[in-house]
Amino acid sequence: MQMRMIIDSRLPPMTRSPMLQAQNTDWTPLNLAMTDAVVIPAYDRFAAATTPLASNAAGFCAAVDDTSLGALQQDFIAAYDGWQGVQHIQFGPITYFNWNFRLQFWPDDKGTGARQLDALLAAGDPAALTAGTFAQQSVGVQGFPALERLLFSDDSLAALKNEPYRCQVVQAIAHNLDDIAHGVAQRWRDDFRATVEKADERGFFESSQDATIDYLKAVIESVRRIQQQKVEAVLGDSQATARERRAEAWHMDRSVQHLRTNVAAFATLFNDSTPALNTVLVPADLPDIQQAFAKLQQDLAATPDSMNTAVKSAEGYAALKQVDADLDALFELLEAAVKKTDLYLGFNSLDGD
């Protein structure tokens, strides 16, 4: 490779490049539009969905039967769906106090959560379940994966009927989910929205553009994340090596429904505010991106509802492979589109030394 060297090229300090122009644009109207039209409503929906779960769990242990368990499972499904609608937002209040991990510690390839839950159940200590103390318990016992295991295992009905403490753990987790969901929604409304609004050199964000990058990452990085964690991890290298137990929510077999909710939420964040997040990209790039979103959602709709069953049939496995390809295509389009703008999602933070 020929080495060239440029000596002493001093740029006049007042030169304005497109990057600096973008830096001087006020992105606050966009950030607030996304916050008000998409993010806060999504967190409100999540909090609204955890409330029935918590209140119905409160009375559940007095009368555990098929019907009451079925009803609580439906409440759980709705609450988990609410979480799937905001799971991609990984900045702001969800990062406080480890709330994100306490809601859902997953993937958990080492089975840490299961071990922690088993230990909690074995200890049987009522003091561990009081409102103040439960929040201090291991992360793996506090959230959706633990509660899913308690409500959707084959022996759940019998176990919850016969083991009062197990049922109390259900109540504690439901209450904890509700507390956190409301806590996050409230922090966004009462505090973080103002932080986003004041995103200039005096505030938490370095600039309004700095905040916009977090919203953009919530879409783009989440496309890649669900591809790798929710699809490819299950598919393995071939159908013979597929592992349905690596799917999110495999106990209740709602992994495909979660994917549909996730993608819909990405599209909503990308499109459904005025102005919309998609306006940060070059307009000519948008038709292909929207088409990629549409194809992905179409193919997800056509995928069998049961991922556990899908991976066992050639057609189902092929449908999931198609979803994998669609996610890949969408990510590549988004990444290429971002490269044409002055926005950059990270360098040192992506890969270290």
Next chain:
Amino acid sequence: MTPLCNRRQFLALTALLLGPAARALATDDTASAPLLLSAASTRDDQHFLIGFRHDGSSFHEVFKLPLPERGHHVAVNQTRGFFVSIARRPGTTLVLADSASGELISEIRAPADRHFYGHGVFSADGEWFYTTENAFDDEGDTSGRLVAWKVDGSGRNVSLTRTFDWPSGGVGPHELLLMPDGNTLAIANGGIRTHPSHDRDILNLDTMQPSLAYIDRSTGALLEQQLLPAEFHQSSIRHIDVNASGTVVFGMQFEGEAFMTVPLVATHKRGESLQLLLAPAELQPQLNQYVGAIRFAADGRHFAASCPRGNQFTVWDSSTGTLVHALRARDNCGVIASANGFVYSTGMGKVAELDLASGVVTEFDGAEQLALLWDNHLCSGAVA
């Protein structure tokens, strides 16, 4: 013409109780300002070694040397006027260039069974150069190596000759430095085993054991070795600095579960135990378990730890073991002490200075326009 500066007050967690810091005289003549060196890349994956100066408000590029692969740290030979850019792990090139002009002198490749870890250091007299290396086919505990190179010649004829090859006191050695006694090397052994055939994958996640090792550079003898408590064995010790009185500070990158609260910085004095430090509870998780670079301030008491994954630039007081400032700075990583505090660089293209006494951050005009992704380390290009 008054440069357009971007000044920010940063978010102080506690009151700053420093005496007035020594201040550099304001000058418009950047030629006398210290030369700083950093690896940097462009968004289309070209890699460079940039030499630049600043006058407290503006950035001035001095030279831009293309690199064959991504750089990392730059070590300057104080007596013979050249620097060495060491390739980022698992790179195999050392690029030697003239300190003042950045003119390429030569390129050295590692032996076939070795790669570098991005760091190297010269002895104060400029006679010896030390690199950390991976003898990646060595499956034992001696795969981490410290290599001593003899420096000969000067100018365009300068050469480095591999002379000694010692164990580094741990697996996965990373940054190393010369202690104030001029004879002891301190090495941050990250504890992570990798092999080029597995790219940058961690091969020993469950058994990794980082260490801080002190080695006699004349004999290779291990003088002292400090290990972390077992619960933190996945906190990879990667970057270190030392003050004039021999207090070492090091920064870590945690490879365990994402929800764990683990110390990311620590201090140490020879013969004493490690002091592991935590940020306040609401801030510690925001650091995202990762320190990118660490440097003492000129006062030898405060130090900065950059957290590129948490987008936080943190400042600590080593005498109290507490965090005193946290500044939001997306993708910040490179950091170096300046007369007024710290200069830091970011993967978003910014280069800025934090004035410790006043708390003001000044982003240097002229840096962002270059659209460079400043790499992990900011180094001094000054020669004695």
